[in-house]
Amino acid sequence: MRAARIHGYGDASVIRYEEVPRPAPGPGQVLLQVAATSFNPTEIALRSGLLHSMFPLDLPHTLGWDVAGTVVEIGENVRTLAVGDRVIGRIDGGGTAAEYVAAPADSLVPAPTAIPLAEAAAIPLAGLTAWQAVFEHARVTPGQRVLVNGAGGGIGGFAVQLARHAGAKVIATASPRSAAVVRQLGADRTIDYTAAPVGDALDEPVDIVLNLVAISPQRAAALVPLVRPGGVLVSATIPVEPAPGTPVTAVRFVARNDTTQLAALVELVDAGAVRVDVAASRPLADLASVHRDAEAGRTRGKIILVP
Numbered sequence: 001m002r003a004a005r006i007h008g009y010g011d012a013s014v015i016r017y018e019e020v021p022r023p024a025p026g027p028g029q030v031l032l033q034v035a036a037t038s039f040n041p042t043e044i045a046l047r048s049g050l051l052h053s054m055f056p057l058d059l060p061h062t063l064g065w066d067v068a069g070t071v072v073e074i075g076e077n078v079r080t081l082a083v084g085d086r087v088i089g090r091i092d093g094g095g096t097a098a099e100y101v102a103a104p105a106d107s108l109v110p111a112p113t114a115i116p117l118a119e120a121a122a123i124p125l126a127g128l129t130a131w132q133a134v135f136e137h138a139r140v141t142p143g144q145r146v147l148v149n150g151a152g153g154g155i156g157g158f159a160v161q162l163a164r165h166a167g168a169k170v171i172a173t174a175s176p177r178s179a180a181v182v183r184q185l186g187a188d189r190t191i192d193y194t195a196a197p198v199g200d201a202l203d204e205p206v207d208i209v210l211n212l213v214a215i216s217p218q219r220a221a222a223l224v225p226l227v228r229p230g231g232v233l234v235s236a237t238i239p240v241e242p243a244p245g246t247p248v249t250a251v252r253f254v255a256r257n258d259t260t261q262l263a264a265l266v267e268l269v270d271a272g273a274v275r276v277d278v279a280a281s282r283p284l285a286d287l288a289s290v291h292r293d294a295e296a297g298r299t300r301g302k303i304i305l306v307p
């Protein structure tokens with residue numbers, strides 16, 4: 001089979017789409033024929049070696065955390081899945097940027113039936129991160145005003161929809177290329193972050209800011225006064241430290257895998273309450289070029305990669 005692997009850390013040229021042995025499912029695993037994986041920008045940091053101390057890799061390493069695929073083989077002790085099942089999941093050890101992956105059965109949930117299987121690869125990592133930002137850390141309640149910073153990104157698209165689903169009024173930052181999509185996803189209003197500081201466009205502070213974009217410490221600090229006293233600032237990227245005495249709770253979090261939440265997301269997709277907005281579908285052979293595009297700021301939303 002073919003897989004997108006790195007043999008060492010470095011720029012996007014270290015990614016090779018090459019012939020490798022097809023894995024066999026171990027105990028507790030199933031073999032999936034991959035319909036698609038999706039690109040997540042954190043993998044740029046993994047590929048370049050920036051995450052080496054936190055997540056040392058056994059090289060060569062096959063990239064890819066998200067998967068949508070079909071079960072083609074069952075390992076020992078797997079009782080919950082059968083050959084032919086269509087599933088999605090976030091596979092923390094990677095390996096989904098390939099034609100086949102051996103995946104732990106307990107990381108997988110049934111794929112949505114309302115959208116094509118390959119498109120569902122856009123859901124796991126970005127959807128779970130948005131879910132945990134909205135429901136666990138911000139605990140959005142009906143009627144709250146929520147500012148989603150980075151709504152044009154993969155996580156942002158889910159966060160806008162989940163905050164709306166929770167009953168919030170959503171204000172979202174988006175550049176002109178993303179503004180229309182972000183409004184279609186449910187933002188009541190968009191602010192063009194490329195035109196002026198976000199605060200200049202807000203008439204009053206919000207209850208919650210969700211920061212879903214890697215920004216400078218200065219830009220992060222400028223988000224604090226946008227939150228009303230007693231409000232919450234949740235960041236999926238840079239930690240934000242309000243000055244002592246500032247009555248704003250700031251939380252930075254790293255999303256974990258959670259199949260109950262993933263199944264709940266699938267249910268919302270099938271019910272038509274959450275749209276999976278796939279900005280582009282590219283051949284997996286183009287993964288290095290997708291990394292280059294993302295590093296140059298040329299990508300938006302979720303990109304799926306099809307082997």
Ligand SMILES: NC(=O)c1ccc[n+]([C@@H]2O[C@H](COP(=O)([O-])OP(=O)(O)OC[C@H]3O[C@@H](n4cnc5c(N)ncnc54)[C@H](OP(=O)(O)O)[C@@H]3O)[C@@H](O)[C@H]2O)c1
Nearest residue numbers: 042150152153154155174175178212214236253254255300
């Ligand atoms: N904490 C966690 O567990 C966790 C998990 C996954 C990812 N992350 C991190 O979360 C971040 C977002 O991930 P993602 O997959 O959503 O990224 P993404 O899809 O690559 O986000 C790209 C989008 O960011 C927007 N953007 C860029 N600069 C901006 C700015 N200054 N203000 C507002 N929006 C800006 C752009 O929107 P426009 O199109 O509107 O220009 C662009 O479309 C990444 O840094 C990633 O590493 C964290």
